[in-house]
Amino acid sequence: MRTVTVVGASLSGLYAARELRAQGFDGRLVIVGDEPHRPYDRPPLSKDFLTGRADEDQFALADADETAELDAEWLLGTRARGLDARGRTVLLDDGRTVSTDGVVIATGASARRLPGTDLDGVHTLRTLDDARALRAELTRGPRRVVVIGGGFIGAETASSCVALGHAVTVVEAAPLPLVPQLGPELAAVCAALHRRGGAELVTGAGVAGLRGTAAVTGVALADGRTLPADVVIVGIGATPNTGWLAGSPLALHDGVLCDDGCMTVLPQVVAVGDVARVGGHRAEHWTSATEQPRVAVANLLAGHSAETVRSLPYFWSDQYGARIQFAGRRRDGDTVRITEGGLIEGGPTGGAPAEGGLLALYERDGRTTAVLSVDRPRPFMRARKELERAERRVASGAA
Missing domain, CATH: 3.30.390 (Enolase-like; domain 1)
Structure with missing residues (x-):
């Protein structure tokens, strides 16, 4: 291979670029990212960044020396809009094309949204720009904050808002938060952390819609109640960024379908991180994003699945x-x-x-x-x- 293109300047994209160089690829390396930022660490966004204990310059995943050593062409602030039928050309939304011999798909996932999220005061938390906007909102004095979704992002964000002195209510549609991950017995532990930490937890309640004209004023629940809100944070999961691959030969179903070695139906295309459904499973965890690239790159360079991913799922969360x-x-x-x-x-x-x-x-x-x-x-x-x-x-x- 003379050229390899990594689509996604993400955690998994950076690790794939590192693996390409570590495994001996010395050709042209192109990294395409839809955000204007170099790869950064996302977990601190809902914790130390929101509370002001850390600034964004601490989140860079590669320093200047490593960036120079990668010897990559960075196409940042540029979204991929297509992959040609043979997987040999990446089409960009500014009209440019990148001819390539191999592709690593690392486009991650985007936060799910609710209707009415165009109101002022409604936020998601997935990117650095999301976190900047939310932190600015939370520094304007005491707010009534409603967090929709009791998953990890929702819980961590709620915890940060409580630490900042805001009145926080967490709304979870299930009887307990994190039941799919932890099971009912130990999901009760996380429910208790919310209450012990100072947040109100409303469970078994769906959201009917948001209230407000220019700015949000409340969250309407399916049972008829309305929770007053100055700030609403929507944390209801993420959708893998596969829209740009529509029309390509790749199999798509809640992610890019891959075998156990991160390889797609095209031998010159692999997928890693939040966007990849590897061996029937899609894991939105930091460890998966850092462990999959080694195997994916080895298989890409070999041209077949010589190795498989065998990592044990692992995640962590800091709450209250x-x-x-x-x-x-x-x-x-x-x-x-x-x-x-x-x-x-x-x-x-x-x-x-x-x-x-x-x-x-x-x-x-x-x-x-x-x-x-x-x-x-x-x-x-x-x-x-x-x-x-x-x-x-x-x-x-x-x-």
């Missing part, structure tokens, strides 16, 4: 001063066993972790399938490593 860590593959029906710490039962904080946090194992058929920690980082790391070793044994066919 608590560090939540999770690793593994939980499924409905798994039993939960708390091995360290415990829960405070009863009252409005039912399900809250006791002082010192907790460590819980998910189990199925005598095997540990996942592990959850609240403020128990060292025991969690030990349990995670054991889980990884067990998974390798299973993958190798050992008992």
